[in-house]
Amino acid sequence: AAVRLVDTFWSPRLRTNREVTIPAQLAHCEKTGRIDNFRIASGRATGEFQGIYFNDSDVYKWVEAASWSLATDPDARLESDLDEVIDQIAAAQSDDGYLNTYFMGEREAQRFTNIKDMHEIYCAGHLFQAAAAHHRATGKSKLLGVACRLADHLDDVFGPGKRSGACGHAEAEMGLVELYRITRDDRYLSLAHLMISARGVAPPLLGGSPYHQDHQPVTKQTEMIGHAVRHLYLCCGAADAVSETGDRGLMHALDGLWRNFTQKKMYITGGAGSRWEGEAFGADYELPNERAYAETCAAIGSVMWNWRMLHITGLPQFADVMEMTLYNAVLPGISLDGTRYFYQNPLADRGAHRREAWFGCACCPPNIARMLSSLPGYFYSTSADEVYCHLYAASTATISLPNGKSVTLRQETDYPWSGDIVIHIDAVPDEEFALCLRIPFWANESEAGLTVNGVDSTDRLQGEAGRYRAVRGRWKAGDIVRLLLPMPVEWIQSHPHVLENLGRVALQRGPLVYCMEQADHAGCDVWNISLPEDSDFAVEPRRIGDLDVIALCGRGRVHGMDDWRERLYQTYGGPDGIGHGETPITAIPYFAWANREAGAMLVWLPVATDA
Amino acid sequence: AAVRLVDTFWSPRLRTNREVTIPAQLAHCEKTGRIDNFRIASGRATGEFQGIYFNDSDVYKWVEAASWSLATDPDARLESDLDEVIDQIAAAQSDDGYLNTYFMGEREAQRFTNIKDMHEIYCAGHLFQAAAAHHRATGKSKLLGVACRLADHLDDVFGPGKRSGACGHAEAEMGLVELYRITRDDRYLSLAHLMISARGVAPPLLGGSPYHQDHQPVTKQTEMIGHAVRHLYLCCGAADAVSETGDRGLMHALDGLWRNFTQKKMYITGGAGSRWEGEAFGADYELPNERAYAETCAAIGSVMWNWRMLHITGLPQFADVMEMTLYNAVLPGISLDGTRYFYQNPLADRGAHRREAWFGCACCPPNIARMLSSLPGYFYSTSADEVYCHLYAASTATISLPNGKSVTLRQETDYPWSGDIVIHIDAVPDEEFALCLRIPFWANESEAGLTVNGVDSTDRLQGEAGRYRAVRGRWKAGDIVRLLLPMPVEWIQSHPHVLENLGRVALQRGPLVYCMEQADHAGCDVWNISLPEDSDFAVEPRRIGDLDVIALCGRGRVHGMDDWRERLYQTYGGPDGIGHGETPITAIPYFAWANREAGAMLVWLPVATDA
Secondary structure (H helix, E strand, O other): OOEEEOOOOHHHHHHHHHHHHHHHHHHHHHHOOHHHHHHHHHOOOOOOOOOOOOOHHHHHHHHHHHHHHHHHOOOHHHHHHHHHHHHHHHHHOOOOOOOOHHHOHHHHHHOOOOOOOOOHHHHHHHHHHHHHHHHHHHOOOHHHHHHHHHHHHHHHHHOOOOOOOOOOOOOHHHHHHHHHHHHOOHHHHHHHHHHHHOOOOOOOOOOOOHHHOOOOOHHHOOOOOOEHHHHHHHHHHHHHHHHHHOOHHHHHHHHHHHHHHHHHHEOOOOOEOOEOHHHEOOOOOOOOOOOOOOOHHHHHHHHHHHHHHHHHHOOHHHHHHHHHHHHHHHHHHEOOOOOOEOOOOOOEEOOOOOOEOOOOOOOHHHHHHHHHHOHHHHOEEEEOOEEEEOOOOOEEEEEEOOOOOEEEEEEEEOOOOOOEEEEEEEEOOOOEEEEEEEEOOOOOOOOOEEEEOOEEOHHHHOOOOOEEEEEEEEOOOOEEEEEEOOOOEEEEEEOOOOHHHOOEEEEEEOOEEEEEEHHHOOOOOHHHEEEOOOOOOEEEEEEEOOEEEEEEEEEEEEOOOHHHOOOOEEEOOOHHHOOOEEEEEEEEEHHHOOOOOOOOEEOOEEEOOOO | OOEEEOOOOHHHHHHHHHHHHHHHHHHHHHHOOHHHHHHHHHOOOOOOOOOOOOOHHHHHHHHHHHHHHHHHOOOHHHHHHHHHHHHHHHHHOOOOOOOOHHHOHHHHHHOOOOOOOOOHHHHHHHHHHHHHHHHHHHOOOHHHHHHHHHHHHHHHHHOOOOOOOOOOOOOHHHHHHHHHHHHOOHHHHHHHHHHHHOOOOOOOOOOOOHHHOOOOOHHHOOOOOOEHHHHHHHHHHHHHHHHHHOOHHHHHHHHHHHHHHHHHHEOOOOOEOOEOHHHEOOOOOOOOOOOOOOOHHHHHHHHHHHHHHHHHHOOHHHHHHHHHHHHHHHHHHEOOOOOOEOOOOOOEEOOOOOOEOOOOOOOHHHHHHHHHHOHHHHOEEEEOOEEEEOOOOOEEEEEEOOOOOEEEEEEEEOOOOOOEEEEEEEEOOOOEEEEEEEEOOOOOOOOOEEEEOOEEOHHHHOOOOOEEEEEEEEOOOOEEEEEEOOOOEEEEEEOOOOHHHOOEEEEEEOOEEEEEEHHHOOOOOHHHEEEOOOOOOEEEEEEEOOEEEEEEEEEEEEOOOHHHOOOOEEEOOOHHHOOOEEEEEEEEEHHHOOOOOOOOEEOOEEEOOOO
């Protein structure tokens, strides 16, 4: 609630999330029996468990989404719906604290008999996160009580000196640390730590596979591997544990894993997970575009992990990845009208990949909803005498400092369309502190501008790209800091071992990755277009759905395909094989693709070699 | 037995197949309980069925391999081993003709209850093929009797007017037509046709999925889709049905499917199946290299299909694909020493993909063995007054003509290393016939030579590349036809929609596709090498394992990787980003890769763009 977005980029997305997405998801949960499963477990309704055994988690993610939304935008109808759902959840809890509607009733005897596959503790983790969010957002404690009773039950079963175990799908570790942060009950933190340490031991508790990240102790891991969401959530939980315990061995491993991820396995969008089989990370540099998996949930896992790494270290590379991922890997997961979702996020397509209204395995939709409704919380952080500004968007924020006083900041900007960011200091305590502004990794520091009350400070920016620039002083209300980040169109190439991107570039402007979509290229297949080396792009406004975007407009060459009719291979004819005709081309932000008529799309564009 | 290979390429492979591979595979079958499963089914041994439910098929494929081997190379020990295995198979057959060791004993009641998933009829099909091979190769009829009794049983269950059904994995269709060809029992041909027609009906009999090719009637299919081996085997069976029935609708579909396969979904090696998930064909032009699936069995399925299409049509494009696939997609499936196998055949690797001695699902090893031992049978075909020569290798052949007379041909050549092919007509009946020589699609007809008894006939070759060149006459013993096919090093490019091959070429010489392997490039990662536009290659002999090969030697550029340290993406620096240092480079035939120390490999090589 401290941050209120008033921009034309995020705030319409968040409004759609509140007004369209969250109500529609509740309806989906009702229609598919996800809420009924709780009613049946409590005896308030009769019937059989419906759907997949981890469907409780979708309800919990919806509760979290609704809770964060109420924090920024009170809504009596939503609050009443949420209370009703929480009532059903609470009623379903067993006397011993156990709660998982799949393992209640006839399957009660199977509880914790297959923690590797059945997502039992995973579902508990989502309840913990939801309860923490609900408590923080509304001050209410009913769901928190449910969560603590279930956490107590888990501690009874898996606590110190009891049975060793962890879920085959990491998630509970994060949730337990959240409960610890609220309750300060050490058992929850200890249990999270135990569950992290339970992986990779001999004999293995989860089958010993990389898929479950059970092949090595987390402290020994150096490679992102196996199921992408599982590994990223595990890293989130481990980072949470580090932040509360300072565990240096675990932090060392996380640092190596993060470098492996961002230097060898991350799509330029921030997307994670290259393989459909196993929804998994691929080998180093294995980043197929059309068959990218890049699950929306994995991108959300990466945002959560980077957020945690940022807070442990204060280092801006984590905020850089977080921001890129938010714009280019999370946001594409939902349609602009808030009604349809991508599970996979390919970087190239022939037009068949379209968002869907819901999934049998519906992990992604409520995950996006909770990410969007919690977004204002990702803008600022504080330390003893610093306010860190991680994200930019027109907004007001009243930020509590550790000493109990507060700062009111107001951002005026068209970010991410413009890098001109004016920060008004509207209210401030009478003491020195530093405003730490993130200079994104893509900023050209020699052309960036920084003024404080109109006084040029650009000389201080040298070497600051990909850093936080601290502007320290004794501030007064009315002070103005202005950051000017030029946003030229950047041509990005990938490491030569990314086989599919050889001879190709991706266009990026500010934090946004662009793509060419068929809808802007009537009569010419976008897969047949290449960019001449000397291409220039003009920025032009376009409207896609309800959103005004900045498109990149230039000229490309069109490959003559006549000599490829009915051929897959032929003798190499030299580099002039590509790019003979000319055509106007338009690139749009990748997140906005597939919101118009179906058609081909491409992020990595061939560079014409016959200049 | 009509064709005896005496060359230095195939005959060492076939000798290794006989002396090493086939005996070792029998030992694997014994060790893994595959033969015991028959002993248990017959009551000659006690115990539980071991392994996967379709393991009978591996034994049948081994029987086929051993049978064909006995046809060319009698071997008392192998014949005795084979008779013993056949005895175990025969003893296991039920009185009603049923035979599948998984569904005998305690699972008897489950027979044909899940024909979609359990490979029950598939196993029968491999028995039929094995029995036909055994009968043809040895003249013995014991296994043929077993096969016919099982086919009769299938006809009782699935014959005309009975239950509709087909196996979820096509295979039996081919085997039934083979039985029909030997026995002329119409029921077997009808049953094959029924099983082909049972696919794609409503309601679906096999779940209706593309994976099982049950999404459309075969006659309506236009796209190779789903499990690659299943679809290719289905096409084989359908082609067999066409060859015996002349079914025009089915042939029309096969023609479209073949064009889809070869023009949009086939690796340059002939490999088939792009996706690990579902061992499946991908979308059009989806041909990843490092993550190619390209199952060895799929390549064998393609050879069998093309062989059948060749015989239906007499058209050489099928022989072209067959030959390319034999050399470049089947042969890589086995190590040069005959002891280890590839299941998947990637076209790029970092060094981790190595052949294995056996697999739990061991479909590929005995499939290669039967393909190799039957290879001599793929060299020649006849029509009323023509002898077609499909493949070239130093060999002698006594070819029966339809009129009962015979022709003896002797090929002298170093093919595939040289395109100089001398065909001696050693014995010939006193009547006119045409010798039809395949001019491969890769031959440059303006440089190819053809002489008949020393008289130049090259003018007759114009327009003949990718055709059969008929040399017609009244021949006499001692006549000599010489075909000279120059084998320059060809640079091949792929269709621009194959995303991963943009800016890359593959090297081909004659029918062989080449690759660069790390073993020849000490101190320089082969993934960092590019070919200058003006590269020339010299052919040089090299020895790999027991085989003398022709390597391609030239000079490449080495990418300086310093600016990529710890980076996955960076600003595009222009096309001179690739290829600064120089290095000698060596390309070896792709089939021979992974027979030396482990290391990176690449088929599609980047073309340096900073010439």
